[in-house]
Amino acid sequence: xxxxxxxxxxxxxxxxxxxxxxxxxxxxxxxxxxxxxxxxxxxxxxxxxxxxxxxxxxxxxxxxxxxxxxxxxxxxxxxxxxxxxxxxxxxxxxxxxxxxxxxxxxxxxxxxxxxxxxxxxxxxxxxxxxxxxxxxxxxxxxxxxxxxxxxxxxxxxxxxxxxxxxxxxxxxxxxxxxxxxxxxxxxxxxxxxxxxxxxxxxxxxxxxxxxxxxxxxxxxxxxxxxxxxxxxxxxxxxxxxxxxxxxxxxxxxxxxxxxxxxxxxxxxxxxxxxxxxxxxxxxxxxxxxxxxxxxxxxxxxxxxxxxxxxxxxxxxxxxxxxxxxxxxxxxxxxxxxx
Amino acid sequence: xxxxxxxxxxxxxxxxxxxxxxxxxxxxxxxxxxxxxxxxxxxxxxxxxxxxxxxxxxxxxxxxxxxxxxxxxxxxxxxxxxxxxxxxxxxxxxxxxxxxxxxxxxxxxxxxxxxxxxxxxxxxxxxxxxxxxxxxxxxxxxxxxxxxxxxxxxxxxxxxxxxxxxxxxxxxxxxxxxxxxxxxxxxxxxxxxxxxxxxxxxxxxxxxxxxxxxxxxxxxxxxxxxxxxxxxxxxxxxxxxxxxxxxxxxxxxxxxxxxxxxxxxxxxxxxxxxxxxxxxxxxxxxxxxxxxxxxxxxxxxxxxxxxxxxxxxxxxxxxxxxxxxxxxxxxxxxxxxxxxxxxxxxxxxxxxxxxxxxxxxxxxxxxxxxxxxxxxxxxxxxxxxxxxxxxxxxxxxxxxxxxxxxxxxxxxxxxxxxxxxxxxxxxxxxxxxxxxxxxxxxxxxxxxxxxxxxxxxxxxxxxxxxxxxxxxxxxxxxxxxxxxxxx
Numbered sequence: 001x002x003x004x005x006x007x008x009x010x011x012x013x014x015x016x017x018x019x020x021x022x023x024x025x026x027x028x029x030x031x032x033x034x035x036x037x038x039x040x041x042x043x044x045x046x047x048x049x050x051x052x053x054x055x056x057x058x059x060x061x062x063x064x065x066x067x068x069x070x071x072x073x074x075x076x077x078x079x080x081x082x083x084x085x086x087x088x089x090x091x092x093x094x095x096x097x098x099x100x101x102x103x104x105x106x107x108x109x110x111x112x113x114x115x116x117x118x119x120x121x122x123x124x125x126x127x128x129x130x131x132x133x134x135x136x137x138x139x140x141x142x143x144x145x146x147x148x149x150x151x152x153x154x155x156x157x158x159x160x161x162x163x164x165x166x167x168x169x170x171x172x173x174x175x176x177x178x179x180x181x182x183x184x185x186x187x188x189x190x191x192x193x194x195x196x197x198x199x200x201x202x203x204x205x206x207x208x209x210x211x212x213x214x215x216x217x218x219x220x221x222x223x224x225x226x227x228x229x230x231x232x233x234x235x236x237x238x239x240x241x242x243x244x245x246x247x248x249x250x251x252x253x254x255x256x257x258x259x260x261x262x263x264x265x266x267x268x269x270x271x272x273x274x275x276x277x278x279x280x281x282x283x284x285x286x287x288x289x290x291x292x293x294x295x296x297x298x299x300x301x302x303x304x305x306x307x308x309x310x311x312x313x314x315x316x317x318x319x320x321x322x323x324x325x326x327x328x329x330x331x332x333x334x335x336x337x338x
Numbered sequence: 339x340x341x342x343x344x345x346x347x348x349x350x351x352x353x354x355x356x357x358x359x360x361x362x363x364x365x366x367x368x369x370x371x372x373x374x375x376x377x378x379x380x381x382x383x384x385x386x387x388x389x390x391x392x393x394x395x396x397x398x399x400x401x402x403x404x405x406x407x408x409x410x411x412x413x414x415x416x417x418x419x420x421x422x423x424x425x426x427x428x429x430x431x432x433x434x435x436x437x438x439x440x441x442x443x444x445x446x447x448x449x450x451x452x453x454x455x456x457x458x459x460x461x462x463x464x465x466x467x468x469x470x471x472x473x474x475x476x477x478x479x480x481x482x483x484x485x486x487x488x489x490x491x492x493x494x495x496x497x498x499x500x501x502x503x504x505x506x507x508x509x510x511x512x513x514x515x516x517x518x519x520x521x522x523x524x525x526x527x528x529x530x531x532x533x534x535x536x537x538x539x540x541x542x543x544x545x546x547x548x549x550x551x552x553x554x555x556x557x558x559x560x561x562x563x564x565x566x567x568x569x570x571x572x573x574x575x576x577x578x579x580x581x582x583x584x585x586x587x588x589x590x591x592x593x594x595x596x597x598x599x600x601x602x603x604x605x606x607x608x609x610x611x612x613x614x615x616x617x618x619x620x621x622x623x624x625x626x627x628x629x630x631x632x633x634x635x636x637x638x639x640x641x642x643x644x645x646x647x648x649x650x651x652x653x654x655x656x657x658x659x660x661x662x663x664x665x666x667x668x669x670x671x672x673x674x675x676x677x678x679x680x681x682x683x684x685x686x687x688x689x690x691x692x693x694x695x696x697x698x699x700x701x702x703x704x705x706x707x708x709x710x711x712x713x714x715x716x717x718x719x720x721x722x723x724x725x726x727x728x729x730x731x732x733x734x735x736x737x738x739x740x741x742x743x744x745x746x747x748x749x750x751x752x753x754x755x756x757x758x759x760x761x762x763x764x765x766x767x768x769x770x771x772x773x774x775x776x777x778x779x780x781x782x783x784x785x786x787x788x789x790x791x792x793x794x795x796x797x798x799x800x801x802x803x804x805x806x807x808x809x810x811x812x813x814x815x816x817x818x819x820x821x822x823x824x825x
Contacts, residue, residue: 024398024425025391025441025453026377026587026609028480028498028506186451188444278422278446 047337049100053114053288054093055331061088061120061170061298063243064321081126081166081210085320088170090120094331096176106184112177116198118325119171125213127163163213172204172262178270188276188286196270196292204262209235243299243323260302260320268294268326274333286333297322363618365579368599368611370403370412377601377609378483378535378588382431382668385592388599389416389438390611391427398427400440400465418464422446425453428588430486430493433540434644434658434668436460439471439493441482451478455495462662474520475511483588485537488624488670489656494524494536494545504530508547510568515654527563527570534558535601538565539621540593540670545570546619548587556583560600562619580614591621593670594701623701627693628668631660631681634709639665642683642710649676649692649734667708673699678737679706686710687824688745690738692723713752713824722780724818726761729775731783739780742822743787746794753825756780758798759805761814766800774798780820 023030065086096114103109180194211233242259272290279285303319368376375393382389385405392401392413399421401413415421420438423445429438436459443453447468454476458465470476471493479499486493491513496506507528511521527533531551535558538545545565548558553575560576575581576589582602587609589600598617601609631642641662646669648655655677660667671677674697680690689708722735731739746752758777760769777796785791806813 023443023452023480025427025443025482026375026398028453028482184444188448 047282048102049335049337050098051100051333051335052095052097053112053331053333054095055288055329057090057092057094057116057118058328058330059088059090059092059118059120059325060327061090061122061323061325062086063299063323064319066319066321068317079126081124081164082318083126084122084124084166084168088120088122088168090118090170092117092119092171094176094329098333098335100182100335108182110178110180110182110192110194112180114176114178116174116176117171118174118198118327119169120325121167121169123165123167125163125165165211165213167207167209167211169207170204171206173201174198175201180270180272182274188278190274190276192270192272192274192288192290194270195267197265197267199265200262207235209233243302243320244304259304260299260323262299263296266294266296266298268292268296272329276335282337284333284335284337286335288329288331288333290329290331292327292329294324294326298325299323363579364615366613366615368410368613370410371610372413373606373608375609376413376611378428379590379599379601379611380429380431381590381592381599382433382435385595385597387431387435388611389429389431391429393608398425400426400429416465418458418461418466419446419468420458420465422468428483428535430484432486432490432658433488433656433670434660434666436659436661437490438465439484439486441484441495450476453480453482455481455484455493459659460661471518475518477521480506483535487538487542488540488593489542490658491655492538492542493518494538495521496534496536497521503528505532505550506534508533508536515657522568524565525569527573532558535587535589537588537590539591540624540626541622544591544619544621546589546591548585548589555581557585557603558587560586560589562589576618580618585609589619591617591619593621593624593626594703596620625671625673625695625699625701626668626703627671627679627695627706628666628703629706629708630665631667631683631708631710632665633686634711637709639663640683640686640710641665642681642686642708644669644708645678645680645682646671647678647680647737649678649737652733652737671695673697676734678734679708680738680741681708681710682741682745683710684748685713687713688741690741692734713749722820723815724776724820726763726814726818727772729772729779731779739783740787742780743784743789746784746789753793753795755795755797755823755825756784757803757821757823758796759803759817759819759821760801761817762801762804762809763814764801770798770800772798773800776818776820780822 063086065083094114094116096112098110098112100108100110176196176198178194178196180192182190182192184190212231242261244259270290270292272288274286274288276284276286299322301319301321303317372392375398376390378391380389381387387405388403388410390401390403390413391398394415400416402416403413404411420426420440423442425443426445427441429440431438438458440456440458441453442449442456445454445456445468447456447470449470450473455471457469457471459467461467475481475493477497477499479497481495481497481499483496484493485495492510493513494508494510497509498506501523508524509521510524511518527547529549529551531549533547533549536545536547543564543566544562546560546562549561550558555578559581561573562576563570563573580586580589580600585603587601589598591598596616598614598619600612600614602612604610631640631644632638633640640660642660644658644660644667645654646656647653656669658667658669660681673695676692676694678690679693680688682688687710689710693706722731722738724732746754756777758773758775760773774796777798781794781796784794801817804817805819806816
């Protein structure tokens with residue numbers, strides 16, 4: 001559906017310049033019989049442009065999550081901090097070079113190569129099931145008593161609902177390549193449309209943080225690495241090339257079926273618009289806004305279970321749909337006409 | 339008897355033949371036409387400069403050529419920001435050649451859509467300060483082919499905007515001293531066909547244009563009409579050899595000359611510029627006033643702002659600027675009218691002069707040089723004149739007095755003295771008091787205009803300092819005056 005919308009938008013804006021592309025100061029409708037392809041112009045009259053660009057990616061992450069609770073009717077399933085994995089937003093830099101080769105008075109082809117960092121993050125507050133005095137991560141009353149405080153009411157025998165806040169952050173570095181059509185639609189205003197691809201460099205960095213909020217007088221007694229102490233927050237960072245459920249345990253030990261490898265190369269479509277502010281006859285600044293709709297998912301569908309984790313939802317089976325990561329990009333181009 | 343009849347018939351035939359020969363219009367292509375489009379010749383500087391549009395490999399550019407003793411120079415692209423657009427051309431120049439209005443498609447200076455009209459000013463040897471004429475003139479449609487009246491206050495152009503009768507129509511707009519009025523169609527001239535390339539002659543009434551309306555010789559033909567206000571009448575087509583099966587456009591008459599320039603498509607399909615002699619559609623003869631503005635002390639040429647005011651109507655008829663390099667200026671005036679010509683430049687005492695264009699000056703060129711005195715060197719300025727035995731200010735003096743107020747506002751550290759004078763008639767004591775009254779009248783007017791009274795004084799000299807010798811009416815009128823002297 002998104003692709004159809006993108007293509008429809010492109011068709012609408014690309015049609016605009018076709019009617020005005022041959023106009024000059026003498027001929028409002030252009031030369032009789034002329035079109036953009038039969039205009040005989042030299043390279044000097046339509047110069048190639050080279051330049052640099054820099055800007056920001058506004059990244060939007062999303063993946064569907066469905067759960068099958070271990071205990072039917074478990075209230076924590078509907079208010080789960082694991083929803084933190086279902087969406088995300090982040091801002092990251094991009095910087096690159098480009099070349100614009102005119103093919104007519106109003107149409108050009110832009111080639112771009114850029115360092116393109118993609119990142120997102122999310123925070124979600126909710127309740128989790130906690131097994132009292134069990135390992136590896138557990139809660140216990142602050143006085144060391146095996147009995148729970150009176151203000152804590154277990155859902156099931158030995159399991160209590162605890163307030164937590166989950167946070168996830170993700171970043172990966174890519175080399176982006178695009179071959180984009182430029183269509184001037186009005187004066188210095190133009191639209192761009194074409195394929196975009198990026199190639200991941202190295203591992204993606206993902207950080208999972210769980211913060212204990214309450215009830216009062218409780219704490220986390222063991223962190224992710226099995227170190228005993230009184231924690232109000234436990235956190236771990238892993239450079240992994242997989243999407244996974246952090247509550248399962250050590251991510252390095254999780255089974256292959258409980259993770260999904262990131263796509264090393266992704267392709268998509270880009271629709272953008274720009275406006276040239278000429279600083280001189282040969283130099284211009286052009287703010288651009290682009291939307292990159294990626295056709296290749298970030299990860300494929302996978303399933304995981306957190307039933308064995310202390311800070312868990314008591315979920316027997318979680319299904320993660322295909323993960324998408326699209327971007328709205330704002331860049332400023334500095335172009336030099338040769 | 340019979341031989342006499344034969345001789346008479348022979349003479350008549352000879353006269354008729356000579357008459358036909360004399361009226362034969364010679365069409366000559368200009369030597370500097372290129373292999374691509376050359377069109378829209380705009381003549382300025384008394385026919386000594388032509389700005390034309392040249393197709394440079396698909397991009398139209400404004401070019402200029404100068405007339406020398408060896409003929410026209412080859413064209414060269416105009417320098418500066420003016421040509422910074424995808425398509426730039428069809429320029430019209432003010433008579434002084436200091437300002438230009440032109441059309442551009444996708445100029446670096448933003449417009450309102452498609453081809454728009456822009457202005458540019460001469461800056462030394464290049465053209466810059468490019469400005470869009472604004473939304474009252476331009477539309478989101480095609481706006482091009484501008485032509486400016488000799489007083490620089492009426493602009494005609496072609497547009498295919500909504501509301502046109504069909505294709506392109508001719509529109510007009512007027513300059514009120516601050517902005518252009520909302521453009522309106524020129525009545526009586528537009529048809530469902532295309533009307534383009536209007537050119538208003540120096541007389542301000544003769545308008546030539548091109549149209550592909552039915553009944554022509556083919557393609558675009560040249561037509562001529564008379565305009566008054568926003569209405570054109572008396573439209574007639576040019577005949578051969580002006581109009582042919584080719585496209586003819588941009589027919590431009592040289593004022594007070596038998597020459598005209600126009601553009602025509604060639605067999606190759608591109609436009610070239612041509613000269614037509616004699617011009618079958620000459621504009622009414624006008625009086626051309628040209629001169630040089632100089633420093634009164636060093637005689638160096640100065641670029642000064644010049645305002646020409648019709649003293650009868652109290653309306654500014656022309657605002658122009660002398661060339662910064664040569665000091666030259668050029669203006670078209672109507673014979674039989676009285677004008678005030680004022681020149682201003684920062685650091686100089688302004689010059690203002692009452693100037694009557696003789697009724698018999700039609701078709702002539704008058705030279706009038708202007709010297710500006712530096713403020714630092716003191717100097718005086720002739721201001722206003724009075725009727726006999728009167729000290730009341732004449733209405734025609736008002737523009738001059740307003741310029742004094744403006745001058746004193748622009749130069750807040752300057753103090754001046756108004757010096758009154760009389761003619762030679764009457765007693766000395768009476769004339770002394772009359773001259774003081776005249777000076778005082780001017781001083782009070784200036785103070786009323788907001789000038790600090792401490793900066794202006796008034797003194798009378800009676801008949802002791804006549805400007806003109808003699809007892810003629812003209813000499814006495816010249817002597818009944820007030821002058822301003824910088825202290």
